[in-house]
Amino acid sequence: MLAAVRFSDRPTAGPSVRLVPPPYRLTAFPPYLGPVLAVIGRQAVGTVAGFGLLGHFLADTVRAVPDLRTWGRMVVQQMRRLGVDSLPIALFISAFTGIVLALLASYVFTGAVPMYLVGTLVGKTIIMELGPVLTGLALAGRVGANIAAELGTMRVTEQVDALETLAYNPHAYLVIPRVLAGTVMFPVIVAFAMAMGLFTGWLSATTLLPVTNAEFMRGLRLFYDPFDIQFGLIKSASFGFVITLIGCFLGLATRGGAEGVGSATTRTVVYSAEMILVLDAFWAVTLLRHP
Amino acid sequence: MILFEDLHKAFGPKRVLDGFTLAVRDGETMVVIGYSGTGKSVAIKHVVGLLEPDAGRVAVDGQVVSELDRAQLTGLRSRIGFVFQFAALFDSMTIFDNVAFGLRRRRDLAESEIEDRVREALALVDLAGTEAGMPSELSGGMRKRVGLARAIAVRPTYMLYDEPTTGLDPVTSAVIDELMIRTREALGVTSIVITHDMRSAYSVGDRIAMLYQGRIRQVGTVAEIRDTADPVVKSFIEGRPDRSASEAATTLSAEEGIAVEGAQG
Numbered sequence: 001m002l003a004a005v006r007f008s009d010r011p012t013a014g015p016s017v018r019l020v021p022p023p024y025r026l027t028a029f030p031p032y033l034g035p036v037l038a039v040i041g042r043q044a045v046g047t048v049a050g051f052g053l054l055g056h057f058l059a060d061t062v063r064a065v066p067d068l069r070t071w072g073r074m075v076v077q078q079m080r081r082l083g084v085d086s087l088p089i090a091l092f093i094s095a096f097t098g099i100v101l102a103l104l105a106s107y108v109f110t111g112a113v114p115m116y117l118v119g120t121l122v123g124k125t126i127i128m129e130l131g132p133v134l135t136g137l138a139l140a141g142r143v144g145a146n147i148a149a150e151l152g153t154m155r156v157t158e159q160v161d162a163l164e165t166l167a168y169n170p171h172a173y174l175v176i177p178r179v180l181a182g183t184v185m186f187p188v189i190v191a192f193a194m195a196m197g198l199f200t201g202w203l204s205a206t207t208l209l210p211v212t213n214a215e216f217m218r219g220l221r222l223f224y225d226p227f228d229i230q231f232g233l234i235k236s237a238s239f240g241f242v243i244t245l246i247g248c249f250l251g252l253a254t255r256g257g258a259e260g261v262g263s264a265t266t267r268t269v270v271y272s273a274e275m276i277l278v279l280d281a282f283w284a285v286t287l288l289r290h291p
Numbered sequence: 292m293i294l295f296e297d298l299h300k301a302f303g304p305k306r307v308l309d310g311f312t313l314a315v316r317d318g319e320t321m322v323v324i325g326y327s328g329t330g331k332s333v334a335i336k337h338v339v340g341l342l343e344p345d346a347g348r349v350a351v352d353g354q355v356v357s358e359l360d361r362a363q364l365t366g367l368r369s370r371i372g373f374v375f376q377f378a379a380l381f382d383s384m385t386i387f388d389n390v391a392f393g394l395r396r397r398r399d400l401a402e403s404e405i406e407d408r409v410r411e412a413l414a415l416v417d418l419a420g421t422e423a424g425m426p427s428e429l430s431g432g433m434r435k436r437v438g439l440a441r442a443i444a445v446r447p448t449y450m451l452y453d454e455p456t457t458g459l460d461p462v463t464s465a466v467i468d469e470l471m472i473r474t475r476e477a478l479g480v481t482s483i484v485i486t487h488d489m490r491s492a493y494s495v496g497d498r499i500a501m502l503y504q505g506r507i508r509q510v511g512t513v514a515e516i517r518d519t520a521d522p523v524v525k526s527f528i529e530g531r532p533d534r535s536a537s538e539a540a541t542t543l544s545a546e547e548g549i550a551v552e553g554a555q556g
């Protein structure tokens with residue numbers, strides 16, 4: 001009985017209850033808010049400081065761009081690796097997204113809306129939103145984590161220091177090839193993902209739904225605007241840029257052994273996923289407002 | 292000549308170097324000894340500009356390292372060979388590519404010359420014929436030798452060794468000692484060797500300096516250090532933990548005069 005009361009957060013009347021101290025007291029400024037606010041404040045300051053450091057990092061990277069001799073030969077290798085790493089997962093995700101979108105559209109449209117609009121919805125959504133964003137989120141886990149773990153390991157085993165003592169600039173040798181490969185290859189990977197999503201969307205619409213090939217194509221073309229694809233690809237390039245940049249930044253900032261590498265990897269995945277969603281909203285706000 | 296002048300370095304609240312002063316003369320091998328975690332690695336990383344001093348400076352041939360621009364720093368680094376404690380080999384590259392790495396940066400070397408230099412460097416550390424292998428296939432001692440070959444392939448005028456024999460068996464340690472001596476004879480380099488292996492210190496060093504609590508406690512020739520009167524240095528080189536570090540610090544502040552005199556020697 002007592003135990004039940006102790007765990008209840010509502011003050012209850014009764015003599016047996018008074019022996020138990022109340023779990024909290026409401027005052028004008030509850031004392032427990034102090035530490036909470038301190039934590040929030042510290043995190044806010046930490047976030048701003050983090051962006052400052054990231055800015056410095058980016059500036060150092062830009063300054064290394066003239067060192068083409070160092071990074072030039074590494075770019076193709078990174079591009080190949082990034083493509084091989086990411087294409088299967090990007091295709092996998094978009095294949096299933098296409099199926100779901102077709103079925104979802106027909107489910108929503110039933111009766112009220114002409115079925116050829118299934119094509120429109122699948123097309124617009126895959127090309128402008130889900131293709132880039134879902135691929136981006138998956139690749140934050142795949143590519144971003146991979147870069148952070150690799151560079152983090154190089155950092156804690158002093159391989160980055162060794163690069164520097166052998167007169168290489170780590171920004172030129174490690175960062176530029178990865179960020180460039182990410183920015184260039186992401187739109188390519190997403191383009192394949194878009195094609196896959198449209199294909200599975202079309203396939204499920206024409207086989208599982210009362211939609212003909214002609215209807216689906218008509219819907220796909222109905223509101224089509226070449227800008228849609230540009231929009232999707234610009235977004236993808238920006239996602240590729242931030243994922244690889246954050247991976248490099250946190251990877252090279254790793255401290256303290258295997259544990260540090262683990263933490264750099266996790267933080268890369270979390271921060272790049274957040275940045276993808278922020279950028280996604282940013283592009284919508286800046287590019288999608290028709291006059 | 293490498294000159295550490297009143298170097299200060301802290302990480303957060305932790306003061307690691309606190310008035311570190313040491314002069315390494317041309318052609319000599321200076322051994323720096325000291326307890327683990329006292330900042331020996333931190334000190335030599337300032338020489339190649341991997342760390343920036345909070346105060347004080349490090350000068351190499353009269354150039355103050357922290358005041359160099361990128362191009363000058365690159366020039367300085369190509370004159371210094373750095374051998375890392377755990378070798379720091381690039382594990383995605385073959386042994387050949389590891390050793391060739393520093394040479395590939397230079398414009399004046401053709402691929403055939405690079406190949407010759409790599410073979411020569413690997414021969415110097417008795418690892419001829421291992422070019423095609425990967426670092427992961429090597430034992431700890433062999434990794435260090437590859438690290439040494441990578442550093443000497445660029446034909447530096449200075450060599451910095453960070454605990455070259457730590458973690459190796461006595462025979463392998465003796466091999467590394469011999470390689471350091473051989474490197475010095477072959478290249479005529481000025482070296483700083485960080486170690487807490489006193490056998491190694493005595494066999495490769497001309498002078499020995501002990502880092503203690505952020506500064507040099509005593510510096511002297513091998514003979515002078517061997518016969519030291521400073522109880523801190525004495526207990527370190529004899530490997531006798533007869534006094535705790537804090538106890539030693541308080542008792543010795545009274546004898547500071549002697550210690551400082553030693554440090555300037």
Ligand SMILES: Nc1ncnc2c1ncn2[C@@H]1O[C@H](COP(=O)(O)OP(=O)(O)O)[C@@H](O)[C@H]1O
Binds near residue numbers: 307327332333334
């Ligand atoms: N980059 C760094 N960031 C924070 N602390 C560091 C860094 N490098 C070294 N330290 C700290 O400085 C102290 C001296 O380290 P180090 O020079 O590696 O000691 P050692 O004399 O064994 O070589 C250690 O306590 C270490 O934790």
Ligand SMILES: [Mg+2]
Binds near residue numbers: 332
């Ligand atoms: Mg060390």
